[in-house]
Amino acid sequence: MEVIRSNFKDNLSKVCEAIEEADFLAIDGEFSGISDGPSVSALTNGFDTPEERYQKLKKHSMDFLLFQFGLCTFKYDHTEDKYIMKSFNFYIFPKPFNRSSPDVKFVCQSSSIDFLANQGFDFNKVFRNGIPYLNQEEERQLREQYDEKRSQANGAGSLSYISPNTTKCPVTIPEDQKKFIEKVVEQIEELLKNEENESLELEPCTGFQRKLIYQTLSWKYPKGIHVETLESDKKERYIVISKVDDEERKRREQQKQAKEQEELNDAVGFSRVVHAIANSGKLVIGHNMLLDVMHTIHQFYCPLPDDLSEFKEVTSCVFPRLLDTKLMASTQPFKEIINNTSLAELEKRLKEVPFSPPKVESAEGFPSYDTSSEQLHEAGYDAYITGLCFISMANFLGSFLSPPKNHVSARSKLIEPFFNKLFLMRVMDIPYLNLEGPDLQPKRDHVLHVTFPKEWKTSDLYQLFSAFGNIQVSWIDDTSAFVSLSQPEQVQIDIRGTDACLISFHLQVKAAVESLFVCCRAHVK
Amino acid sequence: MEVIRSNFKDNLSKVCEAIEEADFLAIDGEFSGISDGPSVSALTNGFDTPEERYQKLKKHSMDFLLFQFGLCTFKYDHTEDKYIMKSFNFYIFPKPFNRSSPDVKFVCQSSSIDFLANQGFDFNKVFRNGIPYLNQEEERQLREQYDEKRSQANGAGSLSYISPNTTKCPVTIPEDQKKFIEKVVEQIEELLKNEENESLELEPCTGFQRKLIYQTLSWKYPKGIHVETLESDKKERYIVISKVDDEERKRREQQKQAKEQEELNDAVGFSRVVHAIANSGKLVIGHNMLLDVMHTIHQFYCPLPDDLSEFKEVTSCVFPRLLDTKLMASTQPFKEIINNTSLAELEKRLKEVPFSPPKVESAEGFPSYDTSSEQLHEAGYDAYITGLCFISMANFLGSFLSPPKNHVSARSKLIEPFFNKLFLMRVMDIPYLNLEGPDLQPKRDHVLHVTFPKEWKTSDLYQLFSAFGNIQVSWIDDTSAFVSLSQPEQVQIDIRGTDACLISFHLQVKAAVESLFVCCRAHVK
């Protein structure tokens, strides 16, 4: 189901219930862009270390907005031997909720926007009706603001008036405001005398004048009247004064407090869903989900930490159990029988032998997706497909048991090897980011860092290294690349012996631990 | 009328015709945001110099996207004594047009987006169907790319192969590609022998393989075949080879060139409208138009120059004659009789005496706007209203002539004093940016630069300076502000004599030419 600002509050309990009852959850995000720096492929260089990859994504991807969040919950029905799924498609937008709330700026990348536009993505729904959110620090600040305002309003003294010479005595009223304030006091005396009228609306006035009124009244009438600022349709702020006894006064304060609590909840908005996911401790599935995890934490939890090990810690709080279906499909025993691990292809492949399509039905009152007619690229649908892929692959693992099992649950030991390992896109020799400990450190002393003039093409590199047999080129930018030789011992070969090249070039051995620089200037033969 | 990507080409001549025949043009832009730095009011400080203001807007406003451009053309019909107007509302989006085109990133500010969303702005139209554009440098580069590709394709030698050892002799084919290339050559020999087949589609292959094919074929078959890369529905690129004689070959080249020219025009897109406006030399009207002018130049012409004087030069090329209705309304003789110069209020005021509402009709085939039912905030409508305001004000100037004139044309000497002066928002003592020469330099030695703890409020400043009579406060950020005293000679007063303040503070006289620092630490009395 579609969840937008206008139906969010009414459906939140439904969402929480779905999370609580689920065996596992699948998520997916859509972003306003991927990379604001180098080209995407340079962002994901084949010989990045996990730390480098984390730093690049943090630096170049976090200014985009996660504006659609797909959540699909799967609950296994043992009697019917099928999964019941509930799918939610949340539209997200940081609508400023009051005058002092953060005015979020986010970047859009035209290629990503264009891609989504071609899929029929509804941007109006995001921008007109997206659900707001706050991260934990913003939530804390807003709560403090409310608390402060309340304690000031309750205290006898001045209201938000922290001044060099705050006094509990008459306020100093600037000469040109004296008339204005006198008139207000007259009106109030009138109100207090007159038995018929219960309240009095003052004319709209400036913030400074409102402050003077608050100060004057809290000193002159510490009890017996209630002073409140309202906003007109025209966004003008005006003060309303009403006669109240102590009880009425308390009742109003409580009412106000309840209203503030609700406003606060509204402002925290979609982050409450993320908190519910985090608190559930449920297994969370995603496909190629590193960016989704980073964005979710960054937008709804806290700014991303400075280094990878801290990121792993934060992630273990928000998502204690993760499983990446792209990593799973690229690992034994799936690796051999699955050629293409892109989500759409994977889903198709897993409908065929030796796999079997899972039995999944939408819960009552939830719309169902049809996987045969390809749906538009929408987060809720992608989360759903991801869930299907996980179920097929998990069940396949059951066929190795004796006796074989048709259903492997999300709690089975069989899938534990895949927990908390996130797929590292296009990294040649490190399959995953390990969230539970240090990362793999492959030997890289056969990987050369080569720089050259920007006119060079891949074919020039093939030619230059033709004596070394098969090579792999991983572009960094247009004047450098990593060149991986097939055998480590080849680095010993004297580069000047090769049949290249008119232009001087520069090789650097990129080892995992320390870097050995080999500078070499080869001349024309 | 609404102009989007799909109907842009068909309507461009209509747009150009409207510009050519017009007496004057009115423009307006909608942006994805206003300021990515300080709060809007700090961005437009009351004591900015024009240079400072330009620098701030350049730094903090140019990363936003101008995504709707309103153009309204007005042509006076002497026989009927009325204006005929044509209004165009362009949706703009930098859709990437090919693999090597710039992938524009732009910033969105949630408050601006939210504002537009509340006005019913259609973001889908922008992102799905916005007209692309290129600035002059991008256009030049694209043209060069095409030229280069063409000259390489025509030359006998290798295609885009600039390598240390380019040869006119057989290409070095890497060992693992030899089989592949041999098979291609076999297929071509087959094609050339076989009289029935005219062309041959090769299987999709990698870019490197395509390059090897081009190189091999241009060396092996300098004439007699035509080689071309096409893209399949699945975005896979494959090569098509056809038998051609010399004439056919030329015809194809010409066809291709015409197609390329059209692609280039499509890519230049909306910038062609801006060129048409620039080339027309017509008077261009806007309301509070500094940001519109800056964005238009930045997005469709060239990155904004480093300093204000260069900006003035560039502006005189793109918009040789500008008139800002907000500046006009704030200047004599209008200043005295117009209280509120915001566009909507101005339009209402100018319908009443001593002004008279202008006679304006939509041209045939153009939709008309209704000013009595307030239209949504759309660039085309705002441009229209701006035009109406200009006409009313210009005609009003005619009433001072003897004999009075009802109609004052866009070419009249009466409006020349308002040319090329752009309204400077919220600057207290410099009414406009002068595009035709140096700017006004008001005396500012009664303006104090005050810094203080961030708890301070406007009222604290009023109290602190209460001895100085009336002051004006212009906030810079939350620990500083400019305080303008009503009389310059007051700065002489010894600050320590005032009845303030517990906390040390720091005053700085902000003079237009040099800054005099007055440091002062006042202690408790």
Ligand SMILES: Nc1nc2c(ncn2[C@@H]2O[C@H](COP(=O)(O)OP(=O)(O)O)[C@@H](O)[C@H]2O)c(=O)[nH]1
């Ligand atoms: N000089 C040169 N640079 C290249 C070439 N191919 C790629 N690059 C650079 O390497 C970066 C990554 O390239 P690639 O992996 O092909 O991905 P893409 O740019 O996203 O298509 C590009 O942005 C270029 O700067 C090439 O043939 N020659």
Ligand SMILES: Nc1nc2c(ncn2[C@@H]2O[C@H](COP(=O)(O)OP(=O)(O)O)[C@@H](O)[C@H]2O)c(=O)[nH]1
């Ligand atoms: N310390 C302090 N800073 C202020 C106050 N009012 C405004 N500011 C600062 O000055 C900036 C400009 O303020 P203002 O002109 O009121 O515009 P606004 O922030 O856009 O509503 C704000 O962003 C604040 O940083 C105030 O009363 N006290």
